[in-house]
Every structure is written in structure tokens, then in C-alpha cells.
Amino acid sequence: MSEKKKRLNLAAVIAALKMIQKLSRRFIPTMLFSAMLDAVKPFIPIVLSAKILDELMGAKDIPTLTTLAALLVGLMLVLHIIGAFSTKLYSDQKMLLVTRYYEEFSKKTMKLDYEQIENPDTMDLRRMIQETENNHMAVWDMAEYLLKGFMAIFEMVIASVLIVTTFATGNAASSGAEGSIVQSPFAFVALAVLLVLGVLIYNNVQARIAKTAEDDVNNNLDSNRNFGYLFFRISYNYECGKDIRLYQAQHMLKEKIDDYVGPDIQVSVNEFVKPNIKHFSILAAVNAVLLTAVYLFIVLKAYIGAITVGSIFIQINAIMRFYQAIAALIQQYTMFKVSSEYFGLSIRFFGLPETTQHGSKHIRLERNQDYVFEFHDVSFHYPNSEAQVLEHVNLTLRKGERLAVVGMNGAGKTTLIKLLCRFYQPTAGVITCNGVNIQEFDYNDYIDLFSVVFQDFTLFSFALDQNIAASEHPDKARLEQSMRTAGLDALVSELNGDYTVPLGKQFDENGRDFSGGEKQKIAIARALYKDAPVVVLDEPTAALDPITEFEVYSRFNELVGEKACIFISHRLSSCRFCHNIAVFDGGKLVQFGSHADLLNEQDGKYSELWTAQAKHYVGEEMPA
Template sequence: MYEPKKFEELSWREKFTLLRRTVSALSAFDKWTFPTMIISDLLLSLEPLVNLWMSALILDELIGARDIKRLVLLVLVTVGLNFLLYLGKNALANRHHILHKGMEIVQENMAASEKILDTDYENLENPDFQKKARDYWQVSRNRGSALNVFYYSMDLFFQGFFSTVCSVLLLIPFLKIVLVRTGPSFWESPWLVLALLGVMVACAAALLVVGHFYQKTNNQYCDLNLQVMRLFSYYSDLISNYRLGKEIRLFREKELIMEQAYDKTLLQIIKMSRASAQAESRFGSTNALITAVMTGAIYIFVALKALAGLFGAGDLLKYVGAIQQVATGVENLISGVTSLANLHNTQFFFDLIDTPPVKYQGTLPVEKRDDNDYLIEFKNVSFRYPGAQDWALKDFSIHLRVGERLAVVGMNGSGKTTFIKLLCRLYDPQEGVITLNGIDIKKYDYEEYLTLFSVVFQDFCVFSFPLGQNVTTSLDYDEEKVWRCLEQAGLSERVKQMPKGLDTALYKDFEEDGVEISGGEAQKVALARALYKDAPYIVLDEPTAALDPVSEHEIYERFNQFVGAKTAIYISHRLSSCRFCDQIAVFDQGRLVQTGSHDELILDESGKYYALWHAQAQYYVPEGRPRE
């Protein structure tokens, strides 16, 4: 079973690779991501320093010569510089804001969604891939988008970096002054500067260590929370799903659901939230204490030098502000570095995105034939599902002729649906080969190969979209063709009664005026979808299992009329479709045990088909009437 590697277990090389990939991913989404961020953060860092510098000059002029012209000039320069900085920041602010806010919704989640929708079906059924997808979405909901969090951390890092560098540049004249000995005592010697630097380095190191331990503790809580929130999401969906309301009320399941939800999720969430809040509070208090020590040391240092008369009031204002900006910059810089060094969130994203394809990707085009003259052949095919010991199909051979009607019958678990999955290349067999017109289907372009099939599975899906889009799986479609397919599926009269016709939303998930349709009507929507695709092979894999035998027989007969010259494959527990099929394939325990027409197979009293037919016929033949 897939388990994400704990971040502290990653080597520095792996961490650097993760960092590089995250930067590349952000740049791939928008090449201006980092240039915009860097320029914006530089302007943001310059603004307070420009004001400190100009305020110091204005204060010195007020205390000194008080030249009105010079004062006016200084004020105008201050206003002008602030205006230019404002224009620059404002020009970048919208783009900077959009990049920061839109990362999760538009970019990262879209990439993850496309991966899930495009990945091989074998991956989709794999528990490891399912866990990767669940973990990613859960982390994204609980902690925020991985790339968004990284983007914020980079933003904080650059703010701290530029603030620190610019403030240090502003302090160069100050350092030249304070490094000069003004008296015999320690307080007047350059050693005081080194003492201050020692305090600042120690405080910075302490902030780095505290931040590292906080991130590590926070990751542990988040990993535990991930497991609990997965259960919480399940119970939340269960409670809010109105389609389950009847079952919950009729079987008095409320107490069971609430007890399970409360004991397994809510109590755990409360417990972990308290522990996480306490850890965050301890981190915040420790961080504030260290910052206070660093700031206090700076103020004491500046005060001592000012008392020694090394600089005037204006310079005092400038240097105090600049040193304070250094302290703030160092704090932001360390917070950014700590966050960047912890790429735990991005791990879940890349674990999902990096899932490799399992199928061979062919490139041959599928020949487009007006006569649908395609021949598909299974040659000694054997297949078992990943992780399974038993064969789902063993030494299976059959050929599907153009225009043929094939009925596939057998008990549950006999391999009928597996046959269809292999036919559609949702899986590849471990042994044998499947060919289309004599060529291995693996060599064909997969998307083109899929155009040959219209399949309606027993567990078909009808979306909460407008009915027309459900039939066509497209935003743009041929309305006349849709109505024709609905007529053939036996649903057109029902649709004509709907308030918006083909634009009527199914169910109420998104639209308040959505229409609830019955299970039988949903099956007809799925059948209309198969007809609309107009593929040369049509497969019905027990989509009518919920219907009574008479209704199923009527649907199959109607469907058979509209199939025309296409190849049709009918799979059903019931054998009503067998009478009008050219060939019947009988499956038993993963093997093809009989083939032939109904009239041929019914004569073999020792055969599996004979047993299946008469096991069902006894419930539908009137008393006293002989069975066939």
C-alpha cells in the first residue's frame, strides 16, 4: 500500500529536487510568477526605508537650518518617491494577488484533476492510486493548495531578504560611526557591535530551530488529521446525500451514523485541534520572546551610541527604523526559509502527478471504414487483476464478426465484465493477444481505438448536468440526433414533459429546478448515450439488471432493432437476449465453456447453458406448459 515518505526521511538531494520541481511547476503555469513576485517584494521593502531616509533629512532640517525651500523640496521628493513606489506596487499588486489566489483553484487542482481523468483505468482501480488521490485532495482542503503555500513561503522569503539587504545598506554609515572607539569603556568600544551581532545571530538561530520543530510537529498533526478527515468527509457526504434519506429513516440509522461520526471523527478532530492550537501558541510565544530580545538589544545599542553623541536626532530616527526593519526582515526571512525547507504538502501533489502509465501507448491510427468491417479476435487470452492470485479469464479465445449479435451469459464472477474491460483495453492481458483486423490492439492509438465502442455498464453514470449533455457528453451537440436517440431509447415523451427539455438539469445537486429521474429512466439515458456515439461496436453490460424480465426483454428487442449493421454484445444474468442473437458465449469460472446459437446450445442437456436456461425458465413458464 502506498505511504507518502515522511519529509524528514528525505535526503537533502531529494529535498532540493522537490524544491526545483515546485519552482518549475509554478513557472510553467505562468513565466512571470517569480519576476512579478521579486519586483513587488523589492518595492514593498523599499517603501519604509525611503520614508525613514527622507524623514531623517526633514527632521535634521527642522532642528538645524530650517531652510523653507529645502524643507519644501524634501517634502516634495518624499511625496514623489512614495507616489512612484505606489504606482509600481499598484501595477504589480493585481497580478501578484491573482497569482497568489488563483494558484489553487485554476492551476494545481486542474493539473491534479486532469491526471486523475487521464490516467489509465488500471491505475484508477489500483488502491495505491486511489490513496494518492484521496490524500492529495484531503491535504489540499485542510492545508491549502501545495503550490499556493509554497508561493506564499517564497513571497515571505523575498520580503525578508530584500528588507534585510536594503536595511543593511541604509546602516552602512551607521556601522562606520559605531565601529569607532569613543572612550575607554566596553560600551564605547567596537566590541559592543560584535556583542550585538552575536545576540542577533543567536536569536536568528533560535528562530530557525523553533520554526523547524514547529513545522515538524505541525506535519505530524496534519498526517494524523489526514486520516481522521478522510472519515469525516465520508460521514459528511453520507449525511448530506439526500438520495440516502429513505434508507436512513426507514432503518433508523441516525444513531449508528452519529455515534460512528462522533467517536471516530469529531472527538479525534477536537483532540488534535486542541493539541495543534497549543503547539501553535507555544511557537508564537517563543517566537515573540526571541524577537523581543533581539529588538530590545538593538534599542539598547542605539540608545547607548546616541547618548555618546555619535549622531543627531534625524540619524537616530533613521537608524532605529532601519535596525527594526532588519529585525523584521530576518524574522520573515527565517520563516520563509523554514517553510521552504518543509515541502511536505508538495510531496502529495507530485506523488499523484508522477504516477506512471501502465499501458503501452500505441500510435497506429484506426482505419475509418464506412462499412464497419472490423474483426476483433481474442487469441488464448489470460488475465488476472493486479494483486489477485486467481485468473479472471483463462485461455480465452473468441472472434467478433462485423454485424454479429453476441450474447454473453454466465454466473456472477464468471468473467463476463472482465471480457468487456479487455475488449475496451481498460486492462491488458498477461497472456495471449487481442487483435483488430490482425494487428495487436496495443499498437493502435488508444483514443482512436476507444471510438469503436459504445458501452453501457451495469454501474453506468448519469451526471447532474443538463439531459442533452448527458446524452452527448458534449456542450455542443446535434439536437435532432439527440431526440432521435431518446426516441429509440423510449425516453422522448418523458423529456418532452420536462420544463426545459434537453436543457433540463438532472437531479438537484447544482440546480434547484433539477429533475429527479427513476432508475429505469436513468438507464434509458445511458442507452441513448450509447446510440448517440454511433460506434461500430455496441456493448450492453447488464445495464437493465434493475428492471423486471419483461421490461428488460422489451428494451433489448427495441435496442436490437436500432443497432442495424453494428456489432452488438449483450451481457445479462437473464437469457432473454439470447433468442435473437447469432451467437452465445457461455462463461464459467473464467473460461469460455460453450459457444453457439440458442437452438444449438439448448439441445446439450449436459451443458452450462441448458442448466442456466431451465433454472430461469421455471419461474416464467405457466404450470402445465412444457419448457423448450
């Protein structure tokens, strides 16, 4: 945000209104009706109470007083009922707006290339959008400021009509110096000038308040992220409870909170709270001066007999309502202007280019078809980085082949899978499927070819069967077969056909916390349920005990059948199940061959890794 004074971002306002209309067509009409109703409600008791006062000071006609009182009570009751309905309707429409906005935000996220999602610029943009939402700068907050702005305008119109009407219908004033001064146009103009001056001061001060609020939001983007992590990701997360208690990390967390949150609070106090104490003091002083002037003017008019008691009541309330409405309009406009500027972040996000991976060629998924995947001199580096993660890789994978991919951490193994699954595009070279560049295939058709279990796989806090089927309508027989093949026989027997148990307690307090090994088997079962021609297992047994790991490897052929399989593991003993082994080092494919062939290359990387692991199991004496 620049330091110079900004004008209203009309492009952002138009975009916001279009989005509001798209997400909830009834929101704007409901908002306008609610604004008009809220503006009218305060003036009904003002006008009718004034009439009652005049009648009490005058004829004291009982039928008239009864009628006025009944009218006041009846209208207030009707307005209360309509107001309750209007408030409920507006709240429902606002909730609908918020819900559908997040739906659209999620849809947009899913349409972006994975490469775009992992781009640091995109992640920063999403974070800033979240922080501005936390600071009441979202599109629904803009709608709220718009509602209160329209309400202020309607109040100004009604108050103006009442002020002009009561001044025009006043009584004949008494003669004398006091009467001539109070009744002169000069007095009215002086009061009007004082009110305008007060509005100008109010506008200036509100602009300064908005500037401090804007600076506070900008300065606290990082601190709010820290606050959210320390409190919501750690302190409020029951899954962190074991480690916090076991390692007595409470004191460390408190120190972190003191280190991060304490200074940020002090910065907000110095740069937001303290300056605004002065600002709000100025506004209070201006309000006091104007209130005194209005009361003095009206009391003098009443003293000379120019207006009735009822008119005094109306004029005092109408003038103050008018002034407060102007102040509210300025305040809401200021907040609306600031939030529209921040809505530009959402415009940027929704304007990001969507997936470029829509090829035109379709793949007919046939289980018996031969699929051949080839890497042709493929190189890759991540966006905003020149460091090569993969360099000049040439590799072939065929149906029925088990390929192990091994190497040190950071060798490029998982990146290889991301390229194969089209999460990223190679920066050089091509990957083909049956001789066709994989970028030419329809993306949805293409990814149907793969069942992948990543090392950092994700399970959802939904029902077990929905996690495995990735659907709300799982095939029970297929589900059970996948679970048994993945080694979950005991769980199948225990659940006895009811697989709706939730994973974790995020949505259901009766949810179940599965062990790390069980979660890994569930992830494997999900890959098997999909029944894709190519299976990718990235460290599939990392969380399993040795016996269970042996059982998984013993079932390896049953797990993958005649499918092509890529197997990534740091445990080289598991590579013996594979036909070929691709050894990566520093992003380069340095060796390729069978387990036996690679061991025979004594100076090779595979032999070095194998020897380093094997010495922990054989040939070493235990220390005394």
C-alpha cells in the same frame, strides 16, 4: 519521510520552478516585483517620518516640513496604487498557475492507461497529492513561500543599509564612562552576537515546528480522507439527503464523525498544537529579549547624544525589521523545504509512464465492414493480485451477432469488456480484430469501434445534449433520433427542441434531477449517438420498470441494427433476444450456445440459473 534531518530537495525545487515557468511565464517576474515592492513599502514612512521628527526637533522649517509631509503622503499614495495593481496581477498569475496545474494534472491522468489509473499505488499517490495540497504543500504554495522569502531578503538588504548609514552619520557623543561603553565596538559586537544567537535559536525552533507540521500532515492523510468523505461526500451532498432523513441516519453520521474525526483532532492537539505552544513561547521570549536589547542600546546612544531622535526611530525599526526579516526567511525556507519534499509526489505522478496502447495500424471506420473479434486462450488477473479473474477464454463475436454474457457476480463478465475495450491487456493470450492483435491498432481508432453502456455509467452535470453527444456541438437531428430510439420520446416532446437542460444542480441551480430510469436511457442514447459498429450493454435495463424494460427489448433490433452486440444481464429472460449466450463461472467460459440449446443441458450452469429465476414467477404458491 525519514527521521533524519533533510536537506533542501534541489531536484524538486528545479522541477517546481520549471513547472511554474511552463504554466505561467509571467509568474516569477510578477512575484519578484511584488516581493521588492512589499519590502520597500514599510521603509518609506520610517525614513520620511524620521526626517520629519528631526526637523521638528531642530529648525522647524515649515517649507521643509511641508515638503517632507507631501512627499510622504505622495509616495505612500503612489505605492498604494502600484501595490494594488501588483497584488491584483500576482493574484491573477497565481490563479492561472493553479488552474493550469490542474489542467496538466487532468491531461496526465487521461494519458495514463486505465490499468494504471485503477492501480492501488496510483490511487494512493493521487490521494496523497490531494492531501498535501490541502495542507498548503502544493507548487503554488512553494511559490508563495518563495515570494515571502525574497521579500525577507529585500527587507534585510534595505534594513542593513539604513542601520549602517545611521550609525555612520551619528552625532558626536558626550564624553564619560557611559559614552565610551555605548560607543565602543564591544557594545555593537555584543548586540550583533545577541542577534545572531537569537537567529540560531529561532532557526532551531522553526525546524522543530516544521517537523511537527510534517508529522501532522503524514499522520492525517487518512483522517483527512475520512473527514472529506463524512462532510463533503455525505453531509454536504444534497443527493444523500433523502436517505439520511428516511433512515434517520443523522445520529449514525454524528457517531462516525465522533469516532473518526474526534480522535484525529485529539492526536493533532497532542502531537502538533501542544508541542508548538512551547515552541511559540520560546520564540516570544527570544523576541522579547532581543527587542529589549535593541531598545536599550539605542536609548543609551540617544542618552549620550550619539544619535538624533529621527535616527533612533530609524534604527529601532530597521533593527527589528532586520531581525523579523531573518526570522521570516528562516520560516519561509523551512516551509519551502518541506513543501519541496512533498512536491516529489507530484514529480512521481507526472513521471508515471503514459499510455502504452499506441499501436501503429489505423482502422478506417466503415459501417458496412465486417469486424470479427476473437479471444484466443485469454487469461487475466488484476495488478498486485494473483487471483485469476478470467482463465483460458476462447470466444468469437461477429458483425450482426447478439451475444449475451451471463454468470454470477464476480464471474468476470465486466472484466471481459474491459479487455475488449483495451482498458487492460490480457496477462496471457491475445484478442484479435480481423486476425490482428488489437494492441497493434492505433488506440483512438480502435475505441471508435465501440459504444459501451457500463453498469456504473457516468453522466456529467452538463447539458443533456452535451452528455449524449459527448461534445459541445451536438447534431440535433442525430441527437433526437438517438433519444427516441432509447425510449425518451416523452422527454423529446417535453423539451420541444431545447436540450440544454443541465443534469443535476452542480453547475446550475435550475438543473434537473432525472430519475434512475431516465439516466439509464440517456446513457443508452449516448451509445446510440456514437453509432459505433460494436455495442456493449452492461445491465442496460437494471433501473427500468418492467413495462419500459419490455419496450427496450421490443426495440432491441432497432437499437443495435446490424451491429455486433454484447449484452450483459442477470435477467436471463432478456437473453432470448440474443443469438448466442456465453456462460461464465469463476472466470471460466463454461457454456456457449443458444438459449434453447443451453436449457437442454439440464446439468449446465445456465439451466441452474434459469431455473432459480423462473421459480419466482411460476410454479410457486403464494404464502397464506
